[in-house]
Amino acid sequence: MQAVPTPHPAASRSVGAKKSNFWKVALRNRYLYMMSLPFVIWAFVFSYYPLWGWLIAFQKWKPGKSIWEQKWVGFDQFKALFQDDLFYQVLRNTVAMSVMGLIASFTVSITFAIMMNELRGMFFKRAVQTISYLPHFVSWAVASSIITRMLSSDNGVVNDLLMWLGLIQQPVQWMGQGHLFWGIVTVSDVWKETGWNAIIYLAAMAGIAPELYEAAKVDGASRLRQIWHITLPGIRSTIIILVILSIGNLINTGFEKQFLLGNNLVRDYSQVLDLYSLQYGIQLSRYSFGTAINIFNSVVSLVLLFTANGIFKRMTKESII
Amino acid sequence: MTTRKMTKGAPLSDRLFDVVIAIVMVFVVIVTLYPFLNVLALSFNDSTDSVRGGITIFPREFTLKNYSIIFSFSGLITGFKISVLRTVIGTILGLISASMLAYTLARPDFQGRKFVSKYLAITMYVSAGLIPFYLLIKDLHMMNTFAVYVLPGIVSAFNVFVIRSFIDGIPFALQESAKIDGANDFTIYWRVVLPMTTPALATIALFLAVGQWNAWFDTFLYNGSSENLTTLQFELTKVLLSTTAGNNGDYHSTNMTQVLSSVSPESVKMAITIVVTIPILLVYPFLQRYFVRGLTLGAVKG
Structure with a gap:
């Protein structure tokens, strides 16, 4: 929000003058209103209005009747939700995959960015970077197709390689074992997003003054020490901001990869909150129950975001929201 | 991005560091690209032949039939x-x-x-x-x-x-x-x-x-x-x-x-x-x- 704030011309005048002035300015702003209002209304319809639908979580909603003709049931849907064993399993899966993804994606993409930054040879550097973005741009449908092929038990490269190295005797059924699923999702995510996530760190590193490195070199610091004492502190604030943003998104781990990589054999480990609401809310037509799941999801995300932002504020006196 | 020129008297550890990074980067490139190339090769390979396995990044029996x-x-x-x-x-x-x-x-x-x-x-x-x-x-x-x-x-x-x-x-x-x-x-x-x-x-x-x-x-x-x-x-x-x-x-x-x-x-x-x-x-x-x-x-x- 860096735009130059010009003080409102009417700020210091009397109320009446302010009012007539408001309409005068509004008239002067008419093109700006014409260019923004349609989209403001649009955002209302598709982002704000659906919040109204939260009401049905307190009803036993049946299609075909208006929202006022439905039967109100208070918190019954939430009670049913919190008594459902499946809910806790799904929540466990969601949190587990989020936390694993968070840790893996931060460590790997920061390490990758540091290595990229240390890489000599512009051509090689640019080539590596361009290639590393590639998986980010393909859909999860494509990525899942590729990943299941690589992990396949007939002629998948991962099994072939492990057999060739003599680490396993039999091909492993990677996609068919529940306890492997979280790991597979995490590694797939790292494969797909590392190059992309590194962009932001590389940009932060580009902002570090080269004199710092020169001085360190004069003092005889090795490359590793330079990374530790100059590069890492240089991107510290970027890391903090991104960690906080991802804590806010902790239970929105997404569901595409779980949906496309999962199957009935690993269902106990692959089901996440959004898929749970999809299954109950739409496939089983329990709309009210599904909405209760969505409300739980949204409210927990907001609480996490504000908590994380509060901690951040205390640490840096700045706010990211 | 800062390009720091390698000085002639760079310590051995620093040169080793460059080698390690280059190797890791080559590994990253392979891990990223190989799956795509493998899928590409399979898509151009005869489907009954593919079942035998062993296709890497080149088709063995080229065909456009899959397409x-x-x-x-x-x-x-x-x-x-x-x-x-x-x-x-x-x-x-x-x-x-x-x-x-x-x-x-x-x-x-x-x-x-x-x-x-x-x-x-x-x-x-x-x-x-x-x-x-x-x-x-x-x-x-x-x-x-x-x-x-x-x-x-x-x-x-x-x-x-x-x-x-x-x-x-x-x-x-x-x-x-x-x-x-x-x-x-x-x-x-x-x-x-x-x-x-x-x-x-x-x-x-x-x-x-x-x-x-x-x-x-x-x-x-x-x-x-x-x-x-x-x-x-x-x-x-x-x-x-x-x-x-x-x-x-x-x-x-x-x-x-x-x-x-x-x-x-x-x-x-x-x-x-x-x-x-x-x-x-x-x-x-x-x-x-x-x-x-x-x-x-x-x-x-x-």
Whole structure:
């Protein structure tokens, strides 16, 4: 929000003058209103209005009747939700995959960015970077197709390689074992997003003054020490901001990869909150129950975001929201 | 990016460090590229021969049969058309909305600036969720329509803020002088601001286009039963889910999945994967210099 704030011309005048002035300015702003209002209304319809639908979580909603003709049931849907064993399993899966993804994606993409930054040879550097973005741009449908092929038990490269190295005797059924699923999702995510996530760190590193490195070199610091004492502190604030943003998104781990990589054999480990609401809310037509799941999801995300932002504020006196 | 020249007397450990990094990078390149090349090779290889295994990055028995099979499905042709259509229309609509909103938000003299900015920021953090949104689409009679692909996503706060922070970097005097010359606010947007915002617009266009091209869930949720509104990604997911072990097949077996089970599904799956990926491969390297800049801007507090 860096735009130059010009003080409102009417700020210091009397109320009446302010009012007539408001309409005068509004008239002067008419093109700006014409260019923004349609989209403001649009955002209302598709982002704000659906919040109204939260009401049905307190009803036993049946299609075909208006929202006022439905039967109100208070918190019954939430009670049913919190008594459902499946809910806790799904929540466990969601949190587990989020936390694993968070840790893996931060460590790997920061390490990758540091290595990229240390890489000599512009051509090689640019080539590596361009290639590393590639998986980010393909859909999860494509990525899942590729990943299941690589992990396949007939002629998948991962099994072939492990057999060739003599680490396993039999091909492993990677996609068919529940306890492997979280790991597979995490590694797939790292494969797909590392190059992309590194962009932001590389940009932060580009902002570090080269004199710092020169001085360190004069003092005889090795490359590793330079990374530790100059590069890492240089991107510290970027890391903090991104960690906080991802804590806010902790239970929105997404569901595409779980949906496309999962199957009935690993269902106990692959089901996440959004898929749970999809299954109950739409496939089983329990709309009210599904909405209760969505409300739980949204409210927990907001609480996490504000908590994380509060901690951040205390640490840096700045706010990211 | 800082390029530090290697001095002649660099210690051995530092040179070793360079070697280690180079090796890791080569490893990264292989891990990223090999799966794509392997799938490409399989898609051009005879399907019965592929079952024997051992295909790496070159086809052993070259054939175009896998591709001729998939292009004989009407579903794939329709899917291709719809995917292209939604990508073009969705990107244009998204660009118009994001650039207009960004322009008005970047105007310090716009009354609604603060309100609209907050109003949009809230949409980034609060979402009603899957079911209320589904019911909204149903109430608006947008099920089984093309509109459901392009209309709901027109306004994206993130895109607005990326373009806005870019416009903030353009000297405001340019807009003021156009105003003195008698241009109205729309003309200023169209003639002065837009031409100078190309890098940000290119970034957002790339994000929008990739998002549209890659989307499959909306087809699955809203248009799953209308065959004339299918998309390439959805066709791929259908094949994917029908051939994954243990899926009970609650996805309507279209003629494609039926025929697939009579040929070798694996090779055909690889061919579809390649067809779906190619357009992305053609576009993104050229836009690279834009999106690196655009993404960095987006990271600035919205």
